Structures are given as C-alpha cells and as structure tokens.
Amino acid sequence: MMHNETVVTLDGRTLTKRDCYVEAVACDPNCGDAYYNLGAIMTEASTVTLRDGRTLTARDCYIEAIASDATFSNAYYNLGALMSGSETVTLRDGRILTERDCYTEALACDPSSGKAYYNLGINTGTGTVTLRDGRYLTNRD
Secondary structure (H helix, E strand, O other), rough: OOOOEEEEEEEEEEOHHHHHHHHHHHHHHOOHHHHHHHHHHHOOOEEEEEEOOEEEEEEHHHHOOOHHOOHHHHHHHHHHHHHOOEEEEEEEOOOOOHHHHHHHHHHHHHOOOOOHHHHHHHHHHOOEEEEOEEEEEEEOO
C-alpha cells in the first residue's frame, strides 16, 4: 500500500493515515505511537484537530508522545529537529528543553541513535555537551 492511499474500514468509512491516528488517540488518549506518527506525517506549519477538540501541531504531537512514554527516543529527536537556536519547549512534566536537550534525552533513551549524535554534533558547535551518563562530547566526538 502506498503511503498516500486511504484505508477503508469495515463500516464503510474511508480514512486516511491521519484519520486512523486521530481515531487511535480517541480510543486511547495515552497512545504515544499514534501521537508520534501524527507528528511525523505533518508539516511544521500544519495542525490536526483531535476528536476531543484539541488542535495540535507536530511539536505538540511529539510532546504528547513523550508524555505517554518518557523513553520515546525518536519523539525527543523529532522534537529537537523542529527547534532552532535558543528556542525552548516545555514538556507536560514541566521540564523545559532546548534543541540540544532534546538530543541528549534521545541519547539517554537510545544510546545508539546515530541521528541524535549527528544533530547534537551540529548543535554543539565548538563547545562541549555533557550527556546524561556523564560523558563530555565535542562536536567531533
């Protein structure tokens, strides 16, 4: 099945991927995978309205995915990829993260995330960063 094809349910309704993820969230508001996948198919400027009336951006979807699973490495990574400069984001647990923090969180959850190391290196510039496991890294590292 192509990524842009629709899915037809047994009751005859035609649903897109986006619709399916919205339905998944309606069935289970703690379904981190559904929030993550919603964010992944959205553009940075787009929004989605959930059945409970909330309107979310891709960034909001990743925050919801992290709230559902605090070890969701890819959600931290994608959230960081949407940020730039000194911008911050507040997670639902109250933590305030920068782009760099998102990548270090992604690495704390999945120490083998090459994408997170790469983007952390770009973000580090000529300085150093301390990972949650205590290691200090330069952009070259």
